[in-house]
Amino acid sequence: MEALGIIVEYNPLHNGHLYHLEESIKLTKCQYVVAVMSGNFVQRGEPAIVDKWKRAEMALKAGVDLVIELPVVYATSTAENFAYGAVKLLDSLKVIDCIAFGSEEGDLEKLSKIADILLEEPPDYKRALKENLGKGLTFAKARELALVKVTGDESISKTLQTSNNILGIEYLKALKKIKSSIVPFTIKRRGALYTSLKLEGEFASATSIRKAIEEKGIKAVKNYVPDFTLKILERAFKEGQGPVYLQDFSPIILYLLRSGHPLENIFDVAEGIDNKIYKAASMTNNIKDLIKLTKSKRYTESRIRHILLHLLLKIDKKLFKEFDGPNYIRVLGFSEKGKTILKEIKKKTELPIITKVAQYKSKIEDSRMFERDLFATDVYTLAYKNFAISKLDFFHPIIKL
Amino acid sequence: MEALGIIVEYNPLHNGHLYHLEESIKLTKCQYVVAVMSGNFVQRGEPAIVDKWKRAEMALKAGVDLVIELPVVYATSTAENFAYGAVKLLDSLKVIDCIAFGSEEGDLEKLSKIADILLEEPPDYKRALKENLGKGLTFAKARELALVKVTGDESISKTLQTSNNILGIEYLKALKKIKSSIVPFTIKRRGALYTSLKLEGEFASATSIRKAIEEKGIKAVKNYVPDFTLKILERAFKEGQGPVYLQDFSPIILYLLRSGHPLENIFDVAEGIDNKIYKAASMTNNIKDLIKLTKSKRYTESRIRHILLHLLLKIDKKLFKEFDGPNYIRVLGFSEKGKTILKEIKKKTELPIITKVAQYKSKIEDSRMFERDLFATDVYTLAYKNFAISKLDFFHPIIKL
Numbered sequence: 176m177e178a179l180g181i182i183v184e185y186n187p188l189h190n191g192h193l194y195h196l197e198e199s200i201k202l203t204k205c206q207y208v209v210a211v212m213s214g215n216f217v218q219r220g221e222p223a224i225v226d227k228w229k230r231a232e233m234a235l236k237a238g239v240d241l242v243i244e245l246p247v248v249y250a251t252s253t254a255e256n257f258a259y260g261a262v263k264l265l266d267s268l269k270v271i272d273c274i275a276f277g278s279e280e281g282d283l284e285k286l287s288k289i290a291d292i293l294l295e296e297p298p299d300y301k302r303a304l305k306e307n308l309g310k311g312l313t314f315a316k317a318r319e320l321a322l323v324k325v326t327g328d329e330s331i332s333k334t335l336q337t338s339n340n341i342l343g344i345e346y347l348k349a350l351k352k353i354k355s356s357i358v359p360f361t362i363k364r365r366g367a368l369y370t371s372l373k374l375e376g377e378f379a380s381a382t383s384i385r386k387a388i389e390e391k392g393i394k395a396v397k398n399y400v401p402d403f404t405l406k407i408l409e410r411a412f413k414e415g416q417g418p419v420y421l422q423d424f425s426p427i428i429l430y431l432l433r434s435g436h437p438l439e440n441i442f443d444v445a446e447g448i449d450n451k452i453y454k455a456a457s458m459t460n461n462i463k464d465l466i467k468l469t470k471s472k473r474y475t476e477s478r479i480r481h482i483l484l485h486l487l488l489k490i491d492k493k494l495f496k497e498f499d500g501p502n503y504i505r506v507l508g509f510s511e512k513g514k515t516i517l518k519e520i521k522k523k524t525e526l527p528i529i530t531k532v533a534q535y536k537s538k539i540e541d542s543r544m545f546e547r548d549l550f551a552t553d554v555y556t557l558a559y560k561n562f563a564i565s566k567l568d569f570f571h572p573i574i575k576l
Numbered sequence: 577m578e579a580l581g582i583i584v585e586y587n588p589l590h591n592g593h594l595y596h597l598e599e600s601i602k603l604t605k606c607q608y609v610v611a612v613m614s615g616n617f618v619q620r621g622e623p624a625i626v627d628k629w630k631r632a633e634m635a636l637k638a639g640v641d642l643v644i645e646l647p648v649v650y651a652t653s654t655a656e657n658f659a660y661g662a663v664k665l666l667d668s669l670k671v672i673d674c675i676a677f678g679s680e681e682g683d684l685e686k687l688s689k690i691a692d693i694l695l696e697e698p699p700d701y702k703r704a705l706k707e708n709l710g711k712g713l714t715f716a717k718a719r720e721l722a723l724v725k726v727t728g729d730e731s732i733s734k735t736l737q738t739s740n741n742i743l744g745i746e747y748l749k750a751l752k753k754i755k756s757s758i759v760p761f762t763i764k765r766r767g768a769l770y771t772s773l774k775l776e777g778e779f780a781s782a783t784s785i786r787k788a789i790e791e792k793g794i795k796a797v798k799n800y801v802p803d804f805t806l807k808i809l810e811r812a813f814k815e816g817q818g819p820v821y822l823q824d825f826s827p828i829i830l831y832l833l834r835s836g837h838p839l840e841n842i843f844d845v846a847e848g849i850d851n852k853i854y855k856a857a858s859m860t861n862n863i864k865d866l867i868k869l870t871k872s873k874r875y876t877e878s879r880i881r882h883i884l885l886h887l888l889l890k891i892d893k894k895l896f897k898e899f900d901g902p903n904y905i906r907v908l909g910f911s912e913k914g915k916t917i918l919k920e921i922k923k924k925t926e927l928p929i930i931t932k933v934a935q936y937k938s939k940i941e942d943s944r945m946f947e948r949d950l951f952a953t954d955v956y957t958l959a960y961k962n963f964a965i966s967k968l969d970f971f972h973p974i975i976k977l
């Protein structure tokens with residue numbers, strides 16, 4: 176049995192994702208595809224446009240055999256934490272042979288070399304990094320220039336500009352760090368950059384697709400997503416279950432900040448960013464403005480969104496220290512073929528497999544991380560117009576295709 | 577100097593209020609009018625339709641000389657607490673000679689007799705009350721029947737049906753309890769009942785006016801409110817500062833409940849109502865539905881709204897025990913004539929007068945109650961579309977006419 180692991184968000188699943196999936200299967204010749212997917216909140220530091228079950232359905236329709244949830248603790252954190260959580264989870268399934276990820280770079284060697292340096296931190300790299308930080312550069316810039324210096328390869332600067340390269344490097348770092356036997360592959364991304372806001376070309380980015388949905392409605396994106404995505408989104412919106420935006424949680428986040436809710440236990444809060452956030456919360460009741468008022472070179476929009484989401488979802492930074500990766504396998508959906516691989520995982524993994532959420536307490540020894548997923552769903556459904564019950568994780572059936 | 581005290585909400589100020597004010601002045605022949613007014617949240621357990629400064633402006637335009645804020649702790653509580661806070665505050669000004677309140681009853685003697693019994697609780701009343709409670713009647717019903725029994729006056733049942741009679745009785749109770757020298761008067765209310773939902777007749781209720789604004793827009797109420805009210809509301813809405821509804825705080829309240837935020841420190845929470853509220857919060861994300869799912873004969877909509885507001889505004893029940901009425905005089909606005917009476921109050925009162933909020937910490941010994949007012953404003957402005965800054969109490973000028 177040859178199994179391919181992919182790490183996805185499918186927010187929503189579009190033609191570019193479909194291309195990546197098909198190319199990955201072609202390249203790795205794997206028989207089975209297992210996706211680790213963000214749940215109701217995603218790495219951009221936002222809620223997903225529709226919930227995790229609807230996106231799991233898209234994944235299965237696209238040809239994925241098994242969809243496993245990436246715990247919200249990792250899904251809403253830095254690229255490094257996101258990648259570590261996802262790779263560790265894939266590795267702990269004990270059945271994955273390869274990972275294939277999209278990158279703007281497309282050259283695995285090059286990404287791997289960077290990952291090696293970042294992981295091993297040889298003395299000349301460390302020295303250059305320290306020097307650059309001393310000059311007052313941001314960490315990202317200092318790291319980039321140190322990498323260029325020790326490799327003599329100036330093209331690395333460009334490589335580090337795009338988010339899929341950065342994520343790819345983090346996947347490789349994580350694989351090396353945990354000494355995984357999983358073999359990595361990369362597929363060169365085609366079409367728009369991840370962050371592109373324009374809906375154009377053969378493949379549009381998920382960002383531009385969400386933007387078009389928000390501004391022009393679902394019909395506007397029909398050339399950029401598969402039919403099944405369109406249908407799933409249309410059904411969801413009709414039922415009042417999405418589209419969900421960060422804006423929907425604006426009153427809650429602002430309320431927490433105006434209440435003086437502490438930020439000190441949140442990952443990545445340092446250097447007075449907490450006071451800056453509190454101050455901004457006293458100047459506006461709009462989360463977009465709050466982010467604009469707070470961001471800086473050092474604290475990018477995405478870092479601030481992560482902080483605000485961790486506040487909203489009550490994610491304590493100590494979870495990152497006290498857990499070495501996900502300690503459970505939460506199944507969101509599977510295909511007929513997926514049953515076979517799920518059986519195989521059951522035989523081999525040491526982690527509890529959660530298919531019936533009601534049993535989680537007896538199955539997961541330390542369930543603090545899992546309970547963040549449950550709470551994230553309770554918060555997510557506050558943005559629904561219909562069927563906005565809580566504890567949806569307990570009631571929602573696993574998606575089967 | 578003869579000064580009249582009135583207790584108001586002006587949510588918004590309408591023709592019936594104007595009539596009450598004019599009649600009260602005629603009846604009491606007072607030279608000055610001081611209003612104790614709810615702030616940004618009102619006794620129905622809701623936010624006011626526009627903020628306290630805009631409503632203070634209405635009061636001054638109507639002929640009130642001085643507007644003092646009723647602390648939110650009292651303004652959003654039971655009729656008994658509301659009345660006690662307001663009467664205690666008026667009494668502590670040391671300049672008020674009379675109070676005039678509207679009532680459906682109109683007969684002060686009758687209301688006063690009821691107040692006496694409720695305050696003194698003679699043995700036969702107590703016995704009848706206990707008996708009725710033993711039969712499983714609600715407290716309100718048990719009290720009503722006990723009053724009828726000891727007075728032999730069956731018309732008391734009808735008297736206790738309407739909210740202004742109930743408030744009036746509470747004002748009288750409070751005056752007696754603190755042995756105030758203030759002389760009470762009552763004006764028979766004309767026109768619609770407080771709770772009437774229909775916009776009709778000479779005087780429409782504030783409830784029906786708010787409903788008409790919500791459903792049909794501001795123009796629909798022009799025959800029922802003075803011109804200045806209409807202008808103030810129009811200006812507020814144009815600036816994105818209202819109309820504010822309980823619904824606007826729905827996500828926050830639901831979030832707090834789904835987070836399992838404790839309810840045990842909230843006034844009036846007993847008999848398992850907390851579990852009922854939590855359960856309802858898991859079934860809907862809409863506060864109107866939540867209230868419908870939770871209310872019962874014993875826990876009326878209004879009691880539940882009070883609980884939800886105290887959760888939202890972080891009002892701990894111990895404040896009611898640890899404070900014997902308001903411990904500060906917060907001035908919201910005054911007329912030219914109001915300056916004279918304010919000077920007089922300054923000479924006579926023992927409470928700190930707050931005209932500059934920035935000085936509150938040095939002026940108020942125990943400022944916990946005042947800080948609830950500040951926080952209530954921070955929460956209130958979350959519902960604004962514009963100028964939604966926090967700490968508005970520090971910046972907003974006193975209204976002067």
